[in-house]
Amino acid sequence: MSQRIPVTELTPDFRGRAEEALADGQLRNNFRVAMDSLMTKRANAFPDADEREGLRELGNRIKAGALSRLPDLLEQLEQKLTENGVKVHWAETVEEANNLVHGIIEARKGSQVVKGKSMVSEEMEMNDYLAERGIECLESDMGEYIVQLDNEKPSHIIMPAIHKNARQVSKLFHDKLGEPETEDVNQLIRIGRRTLRRKFMEADVGVSGVNFAVAETGTLLLVENEGNGRMSTTAPPVHIAVTGIEKVVPNLRDVVPLVSLLTRSALGQPITTYVNLISGPRKPDELDGPEEVHLVLLDNGRTGAFADAQMRQTLNCIRCGACMNHCPVYTRVGGHTYGEVYPGPIGKIITPHMAGLDKVPDHPSASSLCGACGDVCPVKIPIPELLQRLRQENVKDPEQPQQVKGGGAKYSRTERWIWRGWQMLNTRPALYRSFLWAATRFRALAPKKAGPWTENHSAPVPARRSLHDLAARHLDQNGGRSS
């Protein structure tokens, strides 16, 4: 694997990257087209609003119910999986998780890993960790394969290569694989199929994520369209699944509404081509399937979010991507602008628990609070409300204990004093009146520069007469009557 050059670190801050993205017509067009199409597909997949709302409510209840007894469910899941022959591992940090994965691979003397799509493995930056230790970790989802080949990161959690068009993929395959250039998508997919098929066959270990883990039966459920998930979890002799601790649901029947919500919200499909339920390694009389199955349960800040009853709702997320598809900000700036594993509205509310709010202080305010994300969320996470909460956490006094990791990064003493002054002014009538008198009389002295506001607007100038003044004069002229 060539050295990774993360695109996300080219410009260090969100604002800078957003400006670059906004100036990139190709990128904006790629996203606009894709998001419009995904929104239409979702709308068509839910033709009956009552059915949709009933199902969203149920999805919310299942996830909230699962979280309300999460530790018990995790223990039940562990017990059932262990009975089924699956080895369960726990990791508090991504380092621990990587270490566990590496240990499993080393024990098998493995050198080639093939990976189905897994956002948790992106959190872990597993590919880099393993590459540094001489293990090739190849992405096998077509989109993930494309971004990995170009040393990039996914720009969308469901459609990782959505920022690229066929011409760009063709050039990439030509440059990196020596394939003849073609903009025929079928041809490009055939190239990917051929290249990866050998890898599936040769891989020592397959890595996957998990969409839902069922405590009742000890089952790992994965949805996908390509078959790479099935390949990664079936062909190699070892399967390692990595997932966040929030993915567990109590009963098998719970996956019926959740899978329906997931595939319809994500892609507008009634169901994905494959729904793969794995409940154990190969049995003695079976002829294929992995000899070992491992599950790594990762915390990485999730217990922090869990500790706050309001922020806990972020753990309802089933990673469908509908919030980003419907976000006017995401559509314009694209996934890489966020600079983190999870972009878009959901990224804004889960990243602070993983990386710390101080690492992404601009994210909560990069929203018009239009509410589309909350309206489409299949498990009814109140994303706009959580964004407002994070805005508050952002400006809390850093000297005080923080409720959200890295809170208080945007605290400004000046801003705090300005608001205090504003409050005093507006709650003391005498002071307010004299301010009004002064502001209107000395309006010519109003500052010409008012921070970022005057970068794009003319400076506000107080009126010659205040509204109070005008109203009082009007009443005088009409003998106390308003008209």
Next chain:
Amino acid sequence: MSARGNILGKLRDSLAGTTPRPDEFDEQLVTRPWRYAPGDRLARLRSLMEAVHTEVHQCRSDNWPELVAELLNKRNLANLLFAPAKEHGRALQAYFEATEQNVELLAYDQPVEAWKEELFWNVEASLTGTLGGIAATGTVVLWPDRYEPRLMSLVPPVHIALLKASEIHDNLYDMMVAQDWAAGLPTNVLLVSGPSKTADIEQVLAYGAHGPRELIVLVLEDA
């Protein structure tokens, strides 16, 4: 303290003094919108599966092997992976031998490690049974076993699945409950709703990503 202990400890601390939410599962929500008259189930399954490029044929238990031969010949396929130990496997083999078909019948009768290269590159088609179908989503359900292992329905470019019309359920919930899946699942259960596909490049739909390029479902109307 172990990672396990720390994680569970933090979660328990956060839940101190709270009571778990009651189980409020409402099966009506996942069944009522997805009910069909018995005569409509097959049509619904068929139209959904065809919408995602599945080839669906309606046939009978006495003529399907003939149709399989026809489908293979039309595609010029040289071999077919099948399960000789299963009832449908025996029927297929008897027909192919009696009619001296040109297609080589292959059995998955050894661990995958013994013939991985051949399975991945030389097998052109496979035929498996199914546990049933789901009308609501246009899905066939596979429970791979000793005779029809997991890779059998995934690796060959063409997968032919036999589905008994009487085993088409309205929706996944009904099927799960009718067959009591929660009491015990096999190593692997698969819901398959078409040939492998991807829309990862420009959202253009392409079939045959990593799994079968073609899925052919033979519905046995009298079974």
